[in-house]
Amino acid sequence: MSNRICCVVNCHNTYKNTKGKGVVFYTFPNKKHELHIKKLWIQAIKRVNENGDLWEPIRSSLICSSHFVENKCSKDPKSPSFFPTIFPEIYKKKSSNNHQQAARYKRHCNRQENNDTIDTIVTNNIVTIEPYISNDNIKSVHNVSTQTAFVVDDIDLSIFDCCFIDSNNVKTQVSIPNSFNSYTFGKPTTRDQSCGLDTPEQLILKSFRGYESVMNESQLKGLTGTSFQVFQLLLKFIPESSHSTVTRENRLFIFLMKIKLGISYSAISTFFNISRSTVTRIFNDCLHSLSIKTKNFIFWPDKNTISATLPESFKINYPNCRCIIDCTEIKTEQPNTVEQRVYMYSGYKSCYTIKILVAITPNGMISFVSKCYGGRTSDSFITNDSGFLSKLELGDVVLADKGFPGIKASCENSNCILVMPPILHHGRFTEDEVMETHTVASVRIRIERVFSRVKTHGILNKISMDLMPVIDEIIHICCVLTNLQLPILKK
16 A cells, blocks of 8 residues: 555655545546546646657556545546646646636536526627526526518518527527528518427427338338339329329328238328228228239249249259249138138148248249138149149249149149159158258248248238238239349349
8 A cells, every 4th residue: 555656747645645634546447438538637647658658557557636626536527627637837737727617617517406497588789688487497498599680672681590408408490581582472581490309390290291201212111111113113003093182102102001011900090190991992992903903023934034044053953943832821810600710720830821822933033823722721732723733834843842742743744843852751861862852952942032021021920801802912912022122042
């Protein structure tokens, strides 16, 4: 303890010779969030090494409280004791204003605790201050306003400036003539510009106004899952309506919000301040129109197109691959009748589902979507019943998983090749079967990525029974929107 000595030049305070005098020794701030404080202390001490470099304290370096105002260090950045300011004469630094700084800081603290509200009025260069106690008696509010009037071409023009200070919040507002030569009914046109706190009127203007509230593409994708380019493309398919007060943009916006977010009609009606029945009608009208207009957005490309866009990973093992097929299930609410429950209950998912067959090209584009079937239906039955096999041509290779053994005979009759992973028969796979399984899975995985994109549309999280009559059209629109996104392959 007796070795403690202040690091300030020409300061001879040590723990031994200051014992009982109220002098405290402080270590330099070394925490990460205190490095800026440490830098202020070093700059204030102005100590240099023999080579002229700025001195850097070590872990044991100390500074005594005699170099701080009121003989103590403060953690308040506004306090004059926040960093050392009192030094020996060798520093040639006058410290006569330290007491003034301390008094100023005390006045600042008193003002922070003062709950009085002050109105300042400037009229004809005379400032009048009228203090009064605020109603909540919690915080200090200051209103300062100025107004300047002058004459241009025998017409009075004025500039109004207002400043509103509420605790740590500040708002300013200025009203100036928009153009000295622009008048309306003999009066100048003014423009209001404000910043800071929002008034109730400004909050109303900033409320949700549908498509007009979307400021960037990130917001549009979050609400609808589409880009501005896709939105404008779909907007061309929405007809004008003379009996609806909702604009075309907002009607499409409502439809895409329902598809993307899957929220209820009542929630959307609250956002747009319209009735629930209006939202339901808008959704059904847009669904019908877009289903017809985008019918050809899901199409079966010819062999030449498939070959021209075949990814490199297919050219080695499956150069004649025409498509990849698989079925996926989507959960639904419990059906109303027993017959519906029998057909829609899925033993695989242990709930009520609908099932669809989807085929994609090797480059990841959806080229075929079947109608919806109950979750009880097998994959092979859907493939045979949906009309998919009629689209295959001689020599086409179709990749599938192990759930399609029932269509192997149909493919052979059409001179097509069905490629599935080997089925386990004798307890373990051979080395060739393991390699074949890996080869098929490495390319077939792309249809799982497509399914993941399709199911990002919130309306498919759980299909409500009121949507079952139009479920085929909903699935079609979700697949169309998936095709309009960026490809699943980078190249």
